[in-house]
Amino acid sequence: MHDDDEASGRVTLAAVAKEAGVSMPTVSKVLNGRSDVSRATRAKVERLLDAHGYRRRSQAASRSPLIELVFHELDSIWAMELIRGVENVAKDNRATVVLTESGTRHRPAPEWLPGVLRRRPLGVVLVFSALPEDIKRQLRAAAIPFVVIDPAGDPDPDVPSVGSANWAGGLAATRHLTDLGHRRVAIITGPEDMLCSLARLDGYRSAMAMAGLAADPRLTRFGDFHVQGGFDHAMDLLEGPDRPTAVFAGSDLQALGVLEAARLKGLRVPQDLSVVGYDDVPLAQWSSPPLTTVHQPLRHMAEEAARMLLRPDDPGTAAQRIELATHLVPRQSTARLESGGTTDRPDGTTDRPDGTTDRPDGTTSALPGEG
Numbered sequence: 001m002h003d004d005d006e007a008s009g010r011v012t013l014a015a016v017a018k019e020a021g022v023s024m025p026t027v028s029k030v031l032n033g034r035s036d037v038s039r040a041t042r043a044k045v046e047r048l049l050d051a052h053g054y055r056r057r058s059q060a061a062s063r064s065p066l067i068e069l070v071f072h073e074l075d076s077i078w079a080m081e082l083i084r085g086v087e088n089v090a091k092d093n094r095a096t097v098v099l100t101e102s103g104t105r106h107r108p109a110p111e112w113l114p115g116v117l118r119r120r121p122l123g124v125v126l127v128f129s130a131l132p133e134d135i136k137r138q139l140r141a142a143a144i145p146f147v148v149i150d151p152a153g154d155p156d157p158d159v160p161s162v163g164s165a166n167w168a169g170g171l172a173a174t175r176h177l178t179d180l181g182h183r184r185v186a187i188i189t190g191p192e193d194m195l196c197s198l199a200r201l202d203g204y205r206s207a208m209a210m211a212g213l214a215a216d217p218r219l220t221r222f223g224d225f226h227v228q229g230g231f232d233h234a235m236d237l238l239e240g241p242d243r244p245t246a247v248f249a250g251s252d253l254q255a256l257g258v259l260e261a262a263r264l265k266g267l268r269v270p271q272d273l274s275v276v277g278y279d280d281v282p283l284a285q286w287s288s289p290p291l292t293t294v295h296q297p298l299r300h301m302a303e304e305a306a307r308m309l310l311r312p313d314d315p316g317t318a319a320q321r322i323e324l325a326t327h328l329v330p331r332q333s334t335a336r337l338e339s340g341g342t343t344d345r346p347d348g349t350t351d352r353p354d355g356t357t358d359r360p361d362g363t364t365s366a367l368p369g370e371g
Contacts, residue, residue: 016048031141039110046137054141066121067306070100070108072128076225077253077281078298079127082149085302086125093310095122105194107132117142123309125149125302129194131159147305150196162305162322166196169294169326170203170248173276176292176328177246178211181337182274186219186244188233188254197222200250200278219244223254230257238265238273245273245337252277252284252293259287259333270335280329290331297324 017027022041029037030045037045067090071079083099090097098121103109106129113135116124123145131148136159139146150163170189177185187204190197201220208215219237223229230249237244238261249255255277259269267273269289277284277293284291304322 012049012052012054016045016052016054020044020048042138043134046134046141049141050137064119064121065095066098066119067095067309068098068100068116068119068121068124070102070112070124070126070128072101072103072105072108074099074101077283078251078279078296081281081298082127082302085299086306088299089303089306089310093122103128105191106130108135113138116144120144123147123306125305125309130156145309147308149301149305160308160320162301162308162324163196164296164301164324165326166199167203167206169278169296170200170250171207172203172326172328173200173248173278173294174204174207175210176330176334177248177274177276178207178213180246180274180334182244182246183213184216184219184242184244185213185246185248186221186237187248187250188221188223188230188237188258189250190223190225192222197250204248223250225251225253227253227257227260230254231261232257234258234261235264238262238267246275246334247273248276248278250278252279252281252291255291255293255333256283256287259291269333274334274337276334284329285331287333289333292331292334293329295327295329297326300324 013024013027017024020027020041022045026037026041027045027049030042030049067086069083069086071082073079083097087097098119100108100112100116102112108126108128117138120142121144124139125147127149129148129150131146136146146160148159148161150161170187174185174187185204185208187201189201189204192198205215221233221237223233230251230253233254234247234257237247247255247258249258255275258273258275262269262273262275269275275291277291278296279298280293280295281298284293301324304324308320308322
């Protein structure tokens with residue numbers, strides 16, 4: 001049977017070579033991910049391999065004990081959480097994690113593919129919103145499983161992926177603020193072309209509607225998930241007398257930018273401005289004040305993605321979607337807004353408009369510098 005399979009494979013490859021108008025060595029180069037084949041020739045050979053139903057024999061024994069994790073950028077805190085998650089599973093399976101930075105937030109760069117085909121890892125975890133057809137086709141032809149970790153959008157139905165409940169997270173963050181009495185709530189979500197940003201924005205709008213509040217379009221901003229973006233938008237939002245009393249930032253990094261903008265504007269958090277972040281990265285609990293945020297299970301998402309790669313069934317051909325829950329983590333960057341202008345803080349104290357603070361024991365602290 002083994003000899004028959006090999007003979008059938010040779011016949012198929014010969015037919016592909018003839019139909020493509022190339023040599024057998026060229027077909028072999030395509031199968032082995034060699035870079036010295038033009039993109040047009042590679043695409044033609046890949047299409048014909050699919051049309052002829054060619055499937056290479058399992059080469060698990062010849063694969064490198066690697067899990068490749070591919071980002072478009074590695075300079076963010078949440079990227080470290082994803083790396084730790086993949087490493088946890090890799091360590092349990094005696095595999096090594098290889099990190100690659102490539103492409104844009106939507107897709108890896110074209111030059112990445114020949115390299116991964118040569119490395120032949122156990123599988124590939126990609127942090128992108130979708131995968132182009134040519135990349136999916138070539139990974140499948142090379143029997144390299146792949147999974148998308150998807151904090152950035154909804155991948156195609158045939159792409160195995162792990163994501164989180166972005167709409168529910170946006171709803172929880174905004175309801176927390178409206179339940180505290182805030183009526184002018186701003187949102188700095190992520191890029192407008194990323195579906196996770198739009199899902200969090202939809203959650204914000206739903207929560208505002210549930211509270212009987214109109215979402216002021218002037219208070220909706222599209223950021224970039226980075227500190228500077230949050231800072232720039234907050235500096236503009238907090239200008240003027242009709243500023244928001246609360247800001248929902250679509251990432252913890254943007255929330256840190258909001259905190260800095262509030263400081264420069266002379267606004268106290270949470271007495272003058274409540275702030276909610278998103279992600280719950282480790283740094284959030286050490287900000288000043290500790291940041292109320294939405295926990296996105298980044299490490300768990302990465303662990304699930306790595307496990308999907310290593311399961312006996314091939315996730316490259318049996319697509320599935322795992323969506324993990326998000327939840328609010330209340331800390332000290334939010335407080336109740338009272339009609340008289342007072343603000344109730346989580347520690348039981350109440351800040352008044354004149355700058356004094358009522359303590360739970362009935363005493364009142366004076367303004368700094370007063371007797």
